[in-house]
Amino acid sequence: MNHGPGPRSALIDFSIDLTVEEARRRAEVVAALGPDWDPVAVLREEEAAHALLYSGLDEEQQRLYAMLVAAGVLPEEGPGRASSA
Numbered sequence: 001m002n003h004g005p006g007p008r009s010a011l012i013d014f015s016i017d018l019t020v021e022e023a024r025r026r027a028e029v030v031a032a033l034g035p036d037w038d039p040v041a042v043l044r045e046e047e048a049a050h051a052l053l054y055s056g057l058d059e060e061q062q063r064l065y066a067m068l069v070a071a072g073v074l075p076e077e078g079p080g081r082a083s084s085a
Contacts, residue, residue, distance in 0.1 A: 030037075057065055068074045 054065060069076055
């Protein structure tokens, strides 16, 4: 009994350009934030919160903090990042 070559699985290449959808999504996010949203103020508040969170660490906590920064778990201090001291 000969069944022939059998069904063949063919892959079809296709692509979807999500550029327009991404632009629409971003516009909706900014619209949802509202006219009172101030990104500079938000960044300042975030940096102040980061500084407060990591302030007053004892020696062991500072060692663990430095280890987590070195491992890339926590961001390094620098431009755009408040000091933890």
